[in-house]
Structure formats: C-alpha cells, structure tokens
Amino acid sequence: MSAADPALPGAADASAAILVEKLNLWYGDFQALLDVDLRVRAGAITSLIGPSGCGKTTLLRSVNRINERLGYVRTTGSIRLWGLDVLDPSVEIAQLRKQVGMVFQRPNPLPLSVRDNVLFGTRVHLPDGRPPNRVEGDRIVEEALRQVLLWDELKGSLDRRGTELSLEQQQKLCIARLLPVKPRLLLMDEPCSALDPAGTEAVEELIWKLRGDYTILIVTHNMAQARRASEECVFMLLGEIIEHSDTASMFLNPANSQTAAYIEGRYG
Amino acid sequence: MFEATAQNRRNLKVEGLFRLLFLWMTCMLILPVALILGVLIVRGGPAISWEFLFTQPLNNMTAGGILPALVGTVWLVVVALIASVPVGVAAALYLSEYAPDNRLTRAINLAIINLAGVPSIVHALFGLGAFVIFFRFGTSILAASLTLAVMTLPVVIVATRESLQTVPLAFREACWNMGATRWQTIRKIVLPNSISGILTGVILEVSRTSGETAPIMFTGAAFFLPFLPQGVLDQTMAMSLHLFVISTQVPDVPEHMPFGVALVLISMVLAMNGISIAFRVYLRGRKKW
Numbered sequence: 001m002s003a004a005d006p007a008l009p010g011a012a013d014a015s016a017a018i019l020v021e022k023l024n025l026w027y028g029d030f031q032a033l034l035d036v037d038l039r040v041r042a043g044a045i046t047s048l049i050g051p052s053g054c055g056k057t058t059l060l061r062s063v064n065r066i067n068e069r070l071g072y073v074r075t076t077g078s079i080r081l082w083g084l085d086v087l088d089p090s091v092e093i094a095q096l097r098k099q100v101g102m103v104f105q106r107p108n109p110l111p112l113s114v115r116d117n118v119l120f121g122t123r124v125h126l127p128d129g130r131p132p133n134r135v136e137g138d139r140i141v142e143e144a145l146r147q148v149l150l151w152d153e154l155k156g157s158l159d160r161r162g163t164e165l166s167l168e169q170q171q172k173l174c175i176a177r178l179l180p181v182k183p184r185l186l187l188m189d190e191p192c193s194a195l196d197p198a199g200t201e202a203v204e205e206l207i208w209k210l211r212g213d214y215t216i217l218i219v220t221h222n223m224a225q226a227r228r229a230s231e232e233c234v235f236m237l238l239g240e241i242i243e244h245s246d247t248a249s250m251f252l253n254p255a256n257s258q259t260a261a262y263i264e265g266r267y268g
Numbered sequence: 269m270f271e272a273t274a275q276n277r278r279n280l281k282v283e284g285l286f287r288l289l290f291l292w293m294t295c296m297l298i299l300p301v302a303l304i305l306g307v308l309i310v311r312g313g314p315a316i317s318w319e320f321l322f323t324q325p326l327n328n329m330t331a332g333g334i335l336p337a338l339v340g341t342v343w344l345v346v347v348a349l350i351a352s353v354p355v356g357v358a359a360a361l362y363l364s365e366y367a368p369d370n371r372l373t374r375a376i377n378l379a380i381i382n383l384a385g386v387p388s389i390v391h392a393l394f395g396l397g398a399f400v401i402f403f404r405f406g407t408s409i410l411a412a413s414l415t416l417a418v419m420t421l422p423v424v425i426v427a428t429r430e431s432l433q434t435v436p437l438a439f440r441e442a443c444w445n446m447g448a449t450r451w452q453t454i455r456k457i458v459l460p461n462s463i464s465g466i467l468t469g470v471i472l473e474v475s476r477t478s479g480e481t482a483p484i485m486f487t488g489a490a491f492f493l494p495f496l497p498q499g500v501l502d503q504t505m506a507m508s509l510h511l512f513v514i515s516t517q518v519p520d521v522p523e524h525m526p527f528g529v530a531l532v533l534i535s536m537v538l539a540m541n542g543i544s545i546a547f548r549v550y551l552r553g554r555k556k557w
Contacts, residue, residue: 066445071368097447104445108438111461120456124448178446 016080017042017185017215018063023077025058027070032058034239036077040232045207045216047230047247049223051262055239056219060187063217064100065093081185098125101178103188107170109162109177114154117162117173118144121181140180148176148206168199172206186210188218192225204229223263227251235259308531315528324494329514330521334529339496340409340504341536344484345477347413347500348420353470355417356424363425364432365450365458384422388482391419395487410500412488419483420473427469431462464551471544475537481508491517507533 018040025033032055040046048056061067063079065086078085086096098121109117118141123131132140141158145151150172154160162173171191178186188207192200207216208229220226226233226247233247235256243250243259254260272280319333326332359376367373395415405411435458443453489509497504507529515526 064445066441069444094447094449097445102445104438104441106438108442110439110442110457112457120443120448121446123456124443124446124452174442181446 015042016040017082018217019078019080019083020059021078021080023059023062023079024075025055025062025067026074027058028072032239033062036239036241038234038241038244040215040217042082042215043212044232045211045218045230046232046234047226048217048219048234048236049221049226049262050236050242052221053238054236056234056236057189059236060189060217060219063185063187064097064102065091066102094125098181099183100185100187101175101181101183103171103174103178103186103191105190106194107167107174109165109170109173111161111163113159114145114162114165114173115141115158117177118180120177125181144176144179147179147210148172149202149209150176166199167195168202171195171199171203175203175206175210183214185215185217188216190219190221193221200225223265235262237262305534308527308534312524312527312529312531315522315524316531320528321532325492329492329510329518330525334507334510334532336493336496337505337507337510337529338532340489341478341507341533343409343497343500343504344413344416344488344506345474347409348416348477349470349474351414352417352421352424352473356421356469357428357466359421360425360428360432361454364429365454380422380425383418384426386419388419388480391415392483392486394418395483400487406501407486407490407503408488408501409497409504410488412484412504412506413500415483415487416477416480419480420477423473423476424469427472428462428466431465431469432458434465435461464548467551468544468548471540471547475540478536478540479508479533481506481512485509507536 016039018038020036020038023033023036023038024031036055036059038059048060050056058067062075063081063086067073075087077087079087081096081099084091110120112120115137119132119137122137122140142151142155145154150169153169154165162170165173171194175186175191191207192203195203204225207218210216211231218230230247233245233250234241235243235250235254235258237258243254243256245255250259251263254263321333321338322335323333324335363373363376367376392415395411395418399405399411399414400407403411405414439457439461440453443457444450448456484506488503489506490503491509491513493503493505511526511529511533514521514529
C-alpha cells in the first residue's frame with residue numbers, strides 16, 4: 001500500500017496523509033477543538049504551534065486515538081488517514097497504532113535492552129504471524145538504528161538497557177522502535193523539549209532526515225524549531241486553526257495578526 | 269549580625285527536645301522485639317534439638333518432638349498459597365490495569381478493605397460454615413487452608429496492586445502507543461518489573477498464615493494427631509495451635525517446650541521475612557529507570 005494507492009476511498013486527494021474535517025472534541029463539558037479542518041501533506045513535516053492549551057496536543061492525540069483512554073472524551077467530525085476515517089467503529093486500534101507511531105515529550109524507552117526495545121513492535125504485531133528469529137531480529141535492529149543514526153554509537157551495546165542511555169539516545173531509540181512495523185505517519189509531541197541544545201539539534205536533524213519516508217506531524221513550543229525543522233506550519237489558538245501555510249511564508253509573512261503576534265513572542 | 273538571639277536559642281532547645289522524644293519512641297519499638305526474641309531464645313533454646321524437630325510428640329505431648337505440627341503448618345501454608353495467590357494477583361491485575369474508576373471498582377476496593385478488617389475468629393466461623401459444612405470438606409487441611417486463604421487475600425491483593433503501581437505509567441503508554449494490548453503490556457513490561465513486590469506480598473502472606481491460630485481451630489487443625497497428613501482432606505496438627513494447646517490445655521508440660529515451639533515458629537516467620545527482604549534487594553538492584 002503506497003500513499004497514492006488509487007484503490008483507497010478518498011484517494012482523489014492522494015497527496016493528503018491526514019484530512020481532518022469539522023473535528024470537534026470535548027473533555028467532559030470543555031470543548032477543546034472547534035470545527036477543526038486540516039489537510040496534512042503526505043511525506044512532509046508539518047508542525048503544530050500555538051500557546052499552551054490551544055488544542056495542538058489534543059489534535060495530535062486524536063489522530064491515533066490515544067485520547068480515548070481518558071474515557072470522558074467525545075468527538076464529532078472525521079479524521080481521515082489516506083482516505084480512511086479513523087473514528088469509524090470498525091477501526092482496529094492495534095492496526096491504527098501500527099500505522100501511526102507516536103513520540104512523546106519525555107523519552108520513554110521500555111525497561112528492556114536496546115535490542116528488545118527496537119523489536120518490541122514486531123513482537124506485538126507479529127509480522128508473518130511469528131516473532132522474528134535471531135537473524136531477522138539482528139537485521140531489523142541494525143536497519144532501525146541506522147535510520148535514526150544510532151547504529152555506530154550503540155552497535156556494541158545492544159544489550160544495554162534503553163533506560164540507561166543519554167536522553168538524546170533514548171529519544172532516538174523511541175523513534176527507532178516505531179520503524180520496524182513500518183508506520184506511515186509519525187506523531188511527535190514536543191520531542192525535543194526534554195533534551196539539551198545539542199540533543200535537540202541532533203533529534204531535529206534526524207526528523208528532517210526522515211521526511212519523505214514518513215509523514216510527520218510535530219507539536220512544538222519552540223518557534224525556532226518549527227521554523228528550522230518543518231515544511232508546513234499550523235497555528236492554533238483556543239481550539240481553532242488560525243493559519244496553515246508553508247513554514248517559510250508563515251514566519252516571513254503571517255496572514256493573520258494573531259499569528260504574527262504569537263510568532264513575535266507577544267504572547268505564549 | 270549573626271549571633272543567636274534568645275528566640276533562636278529557645279527554638280533550638282525545643283528542637284532538641286522533640287528530636288530526643290521521637291528518637292526515644294522509636295527505640296521503644298525495638299524493645300518488645302528484642303525482649304520477645306531474648307526470652308524465647310533463653311527459655312526455649314534448650315528445647316531445640318534434631319529430636320525435637322523431627323520426632324512425634326510423646327506422653328500426652330509432655331515429651332518428644334513437634335514433627336506433625338511442623339509438617340502440618342507447611343501443608344496449611346502451601347495449600348493456602350496455591351488457593352490465594354492466583355486469585356489475589358489476578359484481582360490486583362484487574363483492579364490496577366483494567367478497571368475503570370466506577371462504582372463497581374469502588375465497591376470491590378471497599379470489600380477488600382473490609383475483608384482485611386474482619387477479625388480472624390470471624391473468618392474461622394465463616395470457614396466452618398462455608399468450607400467444612402457447606403462444601404463438605406470436613407475438618408481438613410483443605411478447609412483450613414481455604415479459610416486462611418480468604419483471610420490473607422487482602423494482603424496479596426494490596427501488596428500486588430501497590431507493586432504494579434510502582435511501574436511508571438509512561439511505560440504502559442509507550443506500549444499502548446505501539447498497539448500492544450493490555451495483556452501484552454502486562455506480560456512484557458508490567459509483571460517483569462513488579463514481580464519483586466508481588467513476591468514480597470506472597471512471603472508476607474506466608475508469615476502471617478503460618479502464625480494464625482483461630483481460623484484453623486475449627487476448620488482443620490487437630491489437638492493431637494501423632495502421624496503425618498497424607499492428603500488435603502486429612503486433619504493435621506499445626507505449630508500455632510500446638511503452642512496454644514501445650515501452653516494452656518495440657519498439664520505437666522515441661523516449661524521449655526512451649527518456648528521451644530514458639531522459637532521454632534518465630535524463626536520460620538523471621539526466615540521468611542529475611543528471604544523476602546533479600547529477594548527484594550536483589551530484584552531492586554536489577555531494575556533501573
């Protein structure tokens with residue numbers, strides 16, 4: 001299945017990986033998202049920016065339906081991934097999460113070896129109905145760690161615990177861990193905010209390198225990061241999307257005065 | 269500018285006073301433990317010998333050993349564990365990993381707290397009614413162990429649940445976000461990282477079970493039965509009841525015998541606790557996050 005598979009419903013708009021329409025979301029009585037419409041281009045890096053509480057993390061967490069665990073969340077509207085509505089009751093959550101990987105604010109490697117961290121997804125999802133054997137496992141681990149630029153650092157210490165690595169390595173490992181099950185979309189919730197400047201730079205570089213192979217939606221508080229490491233930028237305020245354009249023009253020439261005020265740091 | 273004022277000196281004095289008070293109260297804790305152990309060792313120590321541990325009681329329990337009681341206690345504890353650990357651990361897993369916060373969950377939690385608060389003699393009557401009479405197990409190891417199991421279930425559940433909750437939520441989230449089910453998360457991440465606490469709970473249960481007297485009195489423990497049980501439907505002697513019997517019910521027992529029995533019983537319990545602590549330290553050392 002490629003991103004432009006014509007057999008898929010909605011494939012007319014094949015360049016959209018995510019198509020959100022009229023999405024409303026309530027936490028109990030509080031409405032966190034208001035009539036959100038969003039089209040995320042396949043293979044690009046799109047960043048969600050906006051002040052705290054504007055709904056950007058909520059929007060991100062709706063895409064892989066991790067919000068639902070809270071129990072008091074109500075949603076209307078649709079979120080289509082490659083044309084398929086993820087809010088449809090027939091959607092199998094495990095399959096959705098396999099296609100849509102998520103990276104968290106705080107790196108959360110599992111308390112297992114580096115190797116087992118990378119192989120965790122394949123053991124959960126069992127491609128070919130069985131866990132990979134030793135040889136396949138080695139190949140998968142090497143490939144995933146190479147993709148996140150960790151192989152050279154960690155090839156000699158695959159038995160170390162993921163939780164003992166440096167924060168930067170942990171976050172890269174958390175990204176590597178998603179890759180073996182071949183996701184098409186990566187959601188990142190402020191992936192660099194727990195890292196030091198060097199770590200931030202390294203992880204940003206990695207994210208930049210992954211674009212094209214994966215569609216990446218990234219929430220960030222860091223203006224400079226949005227500017228450096230994304231191709232499109234979405235500005236949200238109080239549960240609504242205010243502006244969506246390519247990153248360069250948003251930062252040079254914001255169309256909306258609220259966007260301009262936020263970018264210039266007049267509130268945040 | 270930096271000299272102490274009168275107020276400073278008063279504060280320091282009060283500070284010292286309270287520190288001493290709390291220290292003294294803490295030391296008071298050690299006192300009963302030390303006294304109990306001391307008395308038992310001094311007065312029961314001479315009774316301990318291979319013969320005492322491994323022979324039958326003789327002359328109306330005024331001489332000989334305690335073998336049937338020792339073996340009986342092991343039977344009771346093992347059967348009680350087999351009955352209560354699976355139930356307790358499963359219940360704790362449900363409560364900690366699956367249960368939504370609703371009325372049923374709160375009712376279950378309340379039931380656990382109440383179960384922990386039921387006096388052991390009431391458990392004894394329950395066991396007599398339920399296991400001995402209703403289920404027709406008769407007075408047997410099975411009935412006594414099940415009674416002990418019901419009584420110690422809260423210990424297992426609470427210890428297990430607390431241990432499960434020491435595993436950070438972030439690990440569970442990481443698993444769920446990769447599409448793992450609750451059970452895959454439990455099996456691969458939660459259980460391996462909480463097993464030390466669960467085992468501690470189990471061992472605590474062992475030490476509690478081996479010392480209980482009331483629940484087994486009506487349900488399976490015998491006053492005097494000078495042979496070893498052959499199966500779970502037999503009656504048996506038990507250390508705790510044997511101690512009660514030779515201390516209060518049998519005339520002319522030499523003084524060192526009840527102390528000897530008590531010393532063996534408390535040594536078993538302390539050994540269990542020791543193993544529990546060692547285990548915990550060992551498993552803790554391996555876990556790092």
